[in-house]
Amino acid sequence: MQKERLELIMKTLQEKQSLSLKEIIDLTNTSRDTARRDIVKLADNDLVERSYGGISLPNTFKKLDNYLKRNDQHVTDKQKLAKKAAVFANQANQIYLDVSTTVSFLSRYITKKDLFAVTNSLDIADQLIRFAPCKSRILGGNLDPEKRCVVGTKPCLDMENYSFDYAFLSCVGIDEQGVYYAYEDDLDYKAKIRKQSKKVVLLLDRSKVNVQHNFKALKLNQIDYIITNGELPQKLENKLIKSKTQMIYI
Numbered sequence: 001m002q003k004e005r006l007e008l009i010m011k012t013l014q015e016k017q018s019l020s021l022k023e024i025i026d027l028t029n030t031s032r033d034t035a036r037r038d039i040v041k042l043a044d045n046d047l048v049e050r051s052y053g054g055i056s057l058p059n060t061f062k063k064l065d066n067y068l069k070r071n072d073q074h075v076t077d078k079q080k081l082a083k084k085a086a087v088f089a090n091q092a093n094q095i096y097l098d099v100s101t102t103v104s105f106l107s108r109y110i111t112k113k114d115l116f117a118v119t120n121s122l123d124i125a126d127q128l129i130r131f132a133p134c135k136s137r138i139l140g141g142n143l144d145p146e147k148r149c150v151v152g153t154k155p156c157l158d159m160e161n162y163s164f165d166y167a168f169l170s171c172v173g174i175d176e177q178g179v180y181y182a183y184e185d186d187l188d189y190k191a192k193i194r195k196q197s198k199k200v201v202l203l204l205d206r207s208k209v210n211v212q213h214n215f216k217a218l219k220l221n222q223i224d225y226i227i228t229n230g231e232l233p234q235k236l237e238n239k240l241i242k243s244k245t246q247m248i249y250i
Contacts, residue, residue: 005030005038007230009055010047014209014233018056045074047207057210074205077229080250081203082106084227085168088201089115092165096193097124099149100170102203107132118162120150147183156189159196167197171218173211174204176239178220180213190217199224206230220245 005028012027013019019027024035039055042048048055081102086109089095097103097119107127110117115134119125120141128136139155169190173180179202181190194200202223209232221243229250232240240247 002038002041005034006042009038009042010206011231013048013055013057014206015235017210018054020054023054074207077205078102078203079105079108081205081227081229083109084248084250085201085203086110088166088199088225089117089168094118094162094164096159096162096164096167096197097121097128098167098169098190098193099124099147100168100203102170102205103168106168106203110134118159118164120155122148122150151185156192159192162196164193164197166199166201167193168201168203169193170203170205171208173208173213174202174236175210175212176220176236177212178216179218179223180211181215181217182213184215186217187215194218194222201225201227204228209233209236219243 008028009019009024021032021035024038025032028035028038039048039050042055043050048057078101082105085106089106089110090112092115094116095118097106097117099121104121104124104127107124108131110132113133117128117132117134117136118139119128119136120139122143125136125138128134139150139158141150141152141154144151171179172182200223202225204226206229209230220240223245225246225248226240227248227250231249232247237247
C-alpha cells in the first residue's frame with residue numbers, strides 16, 4: 001500500500017535527512033517506477049524536496065509562503081492537531097493562540113464559554129469571533145500584511161498584563177537543538193509567550209521535524225507538550241523525554 005510506503009520513507013528520511021532513489025527502492029522493496037511515483041506524491045504534498053537522484057527534507061528556507069496560501073495546505077492534519085489541542089483549551093481559563101495556520105483551526109473546537117482567548121493574529125481573531133463561544137481579545141500594535149498579525153513592541157509589552165494557563169504555538173522547524181521560526185522578532189515574542197504562560201503546547205506536523213530555519217527561538221525544555229501526527233526520530237524523542245516534554249501522538 002502506498003500509504004505504508006510513504007510513512008516508511010518519511011520515517012527513514014527524518015533520521016537520514018536525504019535518500020537516493022536506489023535507497024528508496026531497497027527500503028520499500030518496489031520497482032523504480034513505483035519509487036518514483038512515491039517521490040512525486042511526497043513532493044506534491046510539500047513533504048520533501050526533490051534533488052538529483054533522490055529526495056531530502058525541506059531544508060533551511062528564508063521566507064515563509066504567504067499565510068493564506070499555507071492555510072489551504074494539509075488541512076486534515078491541521079484539524080486533527082487542533083482538535084487534540086482543544087482538550088487543553090477547554091480546561092483552561094485563559095489561553096494564548098499564536099500566529100499559525102495550524103493553531104487557527106483550534107477556535108473551531110473551543111466549547112468553553114467562560115474561557116478568555118488572546119491572540120495577535122488577524123485570522124485567528126476572526127475564527128474566534130465566528131466559531132468560539134468564549135470571550136476573546138486581539139493585542140494592539142502595527143499590522144503586518146504579509147504575516148497577517150499585529151507586530152512591534154506594543155503587543156509584546158501588552159502581554160505583561162496576562163497569565164495564560166496554556167499558550168498554543170506551531171513552528172517552522174524542530175530538531176534536537178530547539179524550535180525554529182522564520183523572523184527575528186519571533187525571538188523576543190516567543191520568549192515573552194513562554195514567560196507569561198504556565199504551559200506551552202506545540203502543534204507539530206511531521207513535515208517540520210528535523211527542519212532548521214533562520215532563528216531558534218525556544219529550547220526543547222521550554223515546551224511542555226508536543227502534539228504531533230507522526231512518529232518522531234528516536235534521537236529527538238529521547239532529547240524531549242530528557243527535557244520532560246510530554247508527547248501526544250494522533
